[in-house]
Amino acid sequence: xxxxxxxxxxxxxxxxxxxxxxxxxxxxxxxxxxxxxxxxxxxxxxxxxxxxxxxxxxxxxxxxxxxxxxxxxxxxxxxxxxxxxxxxxxxxxxxxxxxxxxxxxxxxxxxxxxxxxxxxxxxxxxxxxxxxxxxxxxxxxxxxxxxxxxxxxxxxxxxxxxxxxxxxxxxxxxxxxxxxxxxxxxxxxxxxxxxxxxxxxxxxxxxxxxxxxxxxxxxxxxxxxxxxxxxxxxxxxxxxxxxxxxxxxxx
Numbered sequence: 466x467x468x469x470x471x472x473x474x475x476x477x478x479x480x481x482x483x484x485x486x487x488x489x490x491x492x493x494x495x496x497x498x499x500x501x502x503x504x505x506x507x508x509x510x511x512x513x514x515x516x517x518x519x520x521x522x523x524x525x526x527x528x529x530x531x532x533x534x535x536x537x538x539x540x541x542x543x544x545x546x547x548x549x550x551x552x553x554x555x556x557x558x559x560x561x562x563x564x565x566x567x568x569x570x571x572x573x574x575x576x577x578x579x580x581x582x583x584x585x586x587x588x589x590x591x592x593x594x595x596x597x598x599x600x601x602x603x604x605x606x607x608x609x610x611x612x613x614x615x616x617x618x619x620x621x622x623x624x625x626x627x628x629x630x631x632x633x634x635x636x637x638x639x640x641x642x643x644x645x646x647x648x649x650x651x652x653x654x655x656x657x658x659x660x661x662x663x664x665x666x667x668x669x670x671x672x673x674x675x676x677x678x679x680x681x682x683x684x685x686x687x688x689x690x691x692x693x694x695x696x697x698x699x700x701x702x703x704x705x706x707x708x709x710x711x712x713x714x715x716x
Contacts, residue, residue, distance in 0.1 A: 536579045540633040541655035544686040546642040552687040557695050569618045576620050580637035612703045619689025639686045639711045644672025
């Protein structure tokens with residue numbers, strides 16, 4: 466995939482208009498309304514997810530809990546070191562198509578992330594909500610607003626024109642391969658069915674790595690983050706943030 470970045474048309478601030486409907490919602494370009502806070506400060510991030518639970522709670526009972534756990538079972542069993550090498554070789558060709566950033570965003574209107582315990586809506590909503598939340602917290606960091614908007618564009622890998630990969634090969638938290646699976650990973654118990662667990666080269670603490678080798682030398686599970694890292698159409702700091710955005714066990 467090649468991302469085309471068009472030179473923006475600059476307009477004066479007086480020419481810009483904010484359209485507010487009768488429900489006092491700020492309407493974004495994608496047609497998805499984002500509620501304004503009562504204090505008039507813009508986007509108000511919710512305190513609970515779509516199902517009334519705390520965010521990132523993988524054990525809370527909800528209509529999503531079982532399907533999310535099943536997703537992680539499939540991911541943990543199938544993501545192997547050899548699989549990632551194969552995917553990186555195939556998708557580093559970047560021979561799928563060319564499009565603008567917004568065209569790519571619109572494709573995510575067809576994508577729902579099965580790994581997300583908080584949201585079961587098309588991912589374009591997640592992109593817009595993320596960008597607005599970051600813009601509220603960091604109003605002067607326009608590069609960070611862009612990062613939030615594009616951070617999940619790699620989920621187009623789920624679509625037929627990009628290979629139609631299964632969910633377990635595209636979304637979800639990421640983790641290193643080529644070494645033992647850390648217990649900090651979500652639903653860690655399912656890794657015992659992963660073939661790499663029985664490979665003596667991969668099942669020790671450091672595995673094929675060495676202390677201080679650096680993250681750039683570590684093979685991370687394949688998905689939308691690593692795909693965007695391969696595209697590398699923006700500055701390296703943005704691409705690194707995107708690549709590691711789901712590397713939860715790192716923290």
